Amino acid sequence: MRCCANKCTGNQSGSVLVxxxxxxxxxxSLALYFGQSASLELRAADNRxxxxxxxxxxxxxxxxxxxxxxxxxxxxxxPKIANYQQEQIQIGEAKxxxxxxxNQITTPSRPYYGxxxxxxxxxxxxxxxxxxxxxxxxxxxxxxxxxxxxxxxSEMTEVGAEDEIYLxxxxxxxxxxxxxxxxxxxxxxxxxxxxSLYGEDSNLNGVxxxxxxxxxxSLPQDNRDGRLxxxxxxxxxxxxxxxxxxxxxxxxxxxxxxxxAQRVAPLLQEKYGVExxxxxxxxxxxxxxxxxxxxxxxxxxxxxxNEFTNIETSLSITNGAYVEGLVNVCTARxxxxxxxxxxxxxxxxxxxxxxxxxxxxxxxxxxxASVLDAAQARLAGRYITGHSYQFSADIAxxxxxxxxxxxxxxxxxxxxxxxxxxxxxxxxHHGWALGRQTWTxxxxxxxxxx
Numbered sequence: 001m002r003c004c005a006n007k008c009t010g011n012q013s014g015s016v017l018v019x020x021x022x023x024x025x026x027x028x029s030l031a032l033y034f035g036q037s038a039s040l041e042l043r044a045a046d047n048r049x050x051x052x053x054x055x056x057x058x059x060x061x062x063x064x065x066x067x068x069x070x071x072x073x074x075x076x077x078x079p080k081i082a083n084y085q086q087e088q089i090q091i092g093e094a095k096x097x098x099x100x101x102x103n104q105i106t107t108p109s110r111p112y113y114g115x116x117x118x119x120x121x122x123x124x125x126x127x128x129x130x131x132x133x134x135x136x137x138x139x140x141x142x143x144x145x146x147x148x149x150x151x152x153x154s155e156m157t158e159v160g161a162e163d164e165i166y167l168x169x170x171x172x173x174x175x176x177x178x179x180x181x182x183x184x185x186x187x188x189x190x191x192x193x194x195x196s197l198y199g200e201d202s203n204l205n206g207v208x209x210x211x212x213x214x215x216x217x218s219l220p221q222d223n224r225d226g227r228l229x230x231x232x233x234x235x236x237x238x239x240x241x242x243x244x245x246x247x248x249x250x251x252x253x254x255x256x257x258x259x260x261a262q263r264v265a266p267l268l269q270e271k272y273g274v275e276x277x278x279x280x281x282x283x284x285x286x287x288x289x290x291x292x293x294x295x296x297x298x299x300x301x302x303x304x305x306n307e308f309t310n311i312e313t314s315l316s317i318t319n320g321a322y323v324e325g326l327v328n329v330c331t332a333r334x335x336x337x338x339x340x341x342x343x344x345x346x347x348x349x350x351x352x353x354x355x356x357x358x359x360x361x362x363x364x365x366x367x368x369a370s371v372l373d374a375a376q377a378r379l380a381g382r383y384i385t386g387h388s389y390q391f392s393a394d395i396a397x398x399x400x401x402x403x404x405x406x407x408x409x410x411x412x413x414x415x416x417x418x419x420x421x422x423x424x425x426x427x428x429h430h431g432w433a434l435g436r437q438t439w440t441x442x443x444x445x446x447x448x449x450x
Contacts (some may be wrong), residue, residue, distance in 0.1 A: 050399025051095075054406040056225075056280050057397040062410050064089070065098075065393045067113065069412055069419040075247050076313065076387035076414075077363055078117045078331055085235070086113035096397040099407075099433055101206050103333045103358065107228045110435045111207050118386035118411065119328035121237040122336055124186070125150055126325025127180045129157070130384075134339040135235050137199060140257060142191035149189050150179050161190035180238050180422070192232075199231030205394075205433035206234070235336055239390040239422065242323045243415040252316035255297050258288045264315070271311055293317060293381025298366050299374055309364040313387065322415070326385035330355065330362040342379030362386070388424075389415045396433055402442030407433060418441035 068084050076128040089096040100114035111237035122131060122145065124405060132143035155179065156435045162175045172190070186192055198204070200212045202220040208228040215224040223229070244252050253263050261281050268277035283302040291297045294315055298308045314394035316323065327336060329351065354371050365386035369377050391414070396407040407430070411423035
């Protein structure tokens, strides 16, 4: 009997031990589960905090840009890189970068930082079909469809697109028949596709990133030639115009039409005296001469470049409130310059070379007459300017430890006394845009500080 009792007691002790072990295992499992959940929640909260910090850094950088543009020493020109901070702008625990473009380098190996001159691009609402057709990646059909999209009539341009094309799509929609309000509208125009709009630059940062130079290994598709083939988004804008007033807010003097000499004479006399003013006006021809551009007026006036530069922003060829869509010949890329009548492919490279050799002259359009002959200058003059009043700030930011990447693009208009943000767009979905080296540096920093 005693043996049986001892055996029962042993069995009970073993059962209790198993139960205790199971309970202990359950408690440990719960502890590990809640610990892991807490860790994940902590990491998620940290990422949310980093994302918010990045967003506030973008807002802070936008305010900085607004202040910068509102206090330019030379209004109407792209701020010099040396005069402001463009990268690793520290705001609290976050950092921000302004992703820009270096028009002197065709395929940069790392991002270039700075503001972008919107007048360095073709204006989608004013460029002619012939100018559009010369853009890299453009087709005749897409150029014609752009004209049909923005014009007010329903008559189809040759090889273009009107309602009969768009109403066949699924889902169907109408041709807009009014000016573009955003560059993104170009996605809706017949003939536009991802390749024509983005090219190889899928994240729109102007850099040939690793995934953009690996053939079919990863998206986007590319030709793996070591050169960035940019899409149309790189060369187009809808934000380029000049107010028809000078820096003091006074209306500019129209230099064309009946009585232009009487309107211009007081300005010339004030700047250069009566004798020199009469000499300049005598060179320009009859009092009702019709000039097509300020550059043509300069060529015919016999003024020196310095003389013309001093009065250029006081002159205009229109009485309208604004002059729309002029391309800044001082900052435009060679591909854009090649689209301008009178410049073309033949002279675009000469324009760029002259700019590099004469950086001190890049506050006027007068120097163009040193590259183009009189006939070419007359053709080109109506499409170009030497000033810019709209600038884009493509701001990317990260929070603590390089987390919470955010990116937004702002368009600033400086035609009024106070710079205004006229467009704001979230570009975060395009992915990392700060290059491999910045990614590596941020990862290493995060590893050292955690």
